[in-house]
Amino acid sequence: MSRQRLTIGTFGEIGFLSSPSGRTVARARYRDWDGKSRLVQATGEGRRAAERALKAKLAERSLFQPTSSILTPDSPFPDLVAYWLEDLELEGRVSKRTMQLYERNMRTLVLPAFESLTLREIGVARCDHFLKQLSRQSYNRARQARVVLRLALGLAVRHEVLPRNPMDHVSQLRKPESAPNALTPAEVNVIRIAIAFWESGRPVPGPKPDGQLSTIVEVMLGTSARIGEVLAIRRRDIDVTSAVPSIRISGTIVSHRGEPTMRQDHPKTARSSRTVAIPAFAAEAVRRRLARLDDPSPDALLFRSREGTPLTTNNVRRQLRHVLSMAGIDGVTPHMFRRTVATAINEQASVELAAELLGHTDPRITIQHYIRRNEMVNPRTAELLEQVFGGTP
Incomplete structure (x- = not known):
């Protein structure tokens, strides 16, 4: 037999013997999963058949330590x-x-x-x-x-x-080119008007408006929070009496299959927990909502159903879609307000500030998924070109 050094899963030189029955025995030393070399053999009618049987037997040996797993490579x-x-x-x-x-x-x-x-x-x-x-x-x-x-x-x-x-x-998946879709200030105001008209009490189909939808939109615009995070805001998370009003984003609404909708005590990610200073328009909307909130407890949700249970994100999306469709506005989702806020902060300040507001750990996520590209080139280029080429010949 060969004295060569074997690596795990290899076998040495094949030797042949004759069995008492006249069949040929092929055998070789095989280095198993534990590093130990063991003699493995198989029989066949003649050398070739015995060698084929031995190699098939060796191929079936596991390179891994036997475990208690019920799975094998042949498991479905x-x-x-x-x-x-x-x-x-x-x-x-x-x-x-x-x-x-x-x-x-x-x-x-x-x-x-x-x-x-x-x-x-x-x-x-x-x-x-x-x-x-x-x-x-x-x-x-x-x-x-x-x-x-x-x-x-x-x-x-x-x-x-x-x-x-x-x-x-496997090959890397290629994502189709797409630009984040954000609303302009004019489009935001049109949406506000449509919701205000619906909440004004004019005869409209469906349940009577309770005034929450407009406040939800104002809070999304004032915080950049996800819809589930907005619906999870409690009385204790709100400070609208300080010189700088703020809201603490510390949870989200979840709806597990077969279970009641509930408030989860943390947002989507750890970085998403944050305190956001809110603009005057959002603070005023929150004050009006608090004045109508009949539950004085610190854990009372700012937004809730008529039965006092948490609102589901799907119901709010459905209601927003319904209200805007009556005004001829399509394609607006709650998440679009988050992208709208990111775009506005980026244009007025920086992408780093936008990422901080959204609770992103990497500004590249903000750029790729939340900021609408500004196609207007800086007008300064026209002034520079005028200086170089604008002289009278």
């Missing part, structure tokens, strides 16, 4: 999905809302393409082709599918079921 992909979701729940590091989002994306986007495959059949080429096909339909759907597929296969690698994560080598 749905078994990994179930195992991954259970592992996420045990870790407890993601919110319930994120868990539901992961489960939905895996069920609707990934499983239809991978449910009939075993884990060993899922390679780089298959994952790459899947994402490219999905991206042709929707970049966002492809991005969401990539996240859950990478996480699930990453678990298989960590538990030593797969040697590598094929998602580490």
